Amino acid sequence: MSGTRTGRRTPRIDAAAIRDGELITRAAKRTDWAGAALESAAGELDEAHGVEGNALTGLTEVVLDEAARVAHLAEDIESHNPVSVDGTR
DSSP states (O other): OHHHHHHHHHHHHHHHHHHHHHHHHHHHHHHHHHHHHHHHHHHHHHTOBOTTSOBOHHHHHHHHHHHHHHHHHHHHHHHTOSSOTTSOO
16 A cells, blocks of 8 residues: 555656756756856946046956856756756656
């Protein structure tokens, strides 16, 4: 009888894992987009000057550092995905 119960639970677990995988993939993708947006912002800041006419080099470096952190965060999020891109895991 316990084998029967396990058989009934398996599809729910698989469906839950698939749903979790979809959510994690979406979160990783959005986090990756955020990193790309930060990189783009850094590129624009690199060409800008502050009120006093000084280059915003320091601010640009901070934004680039944050973009790198966000990129690593996107990889970390995806590493927790219970389902790989090809549907296995």
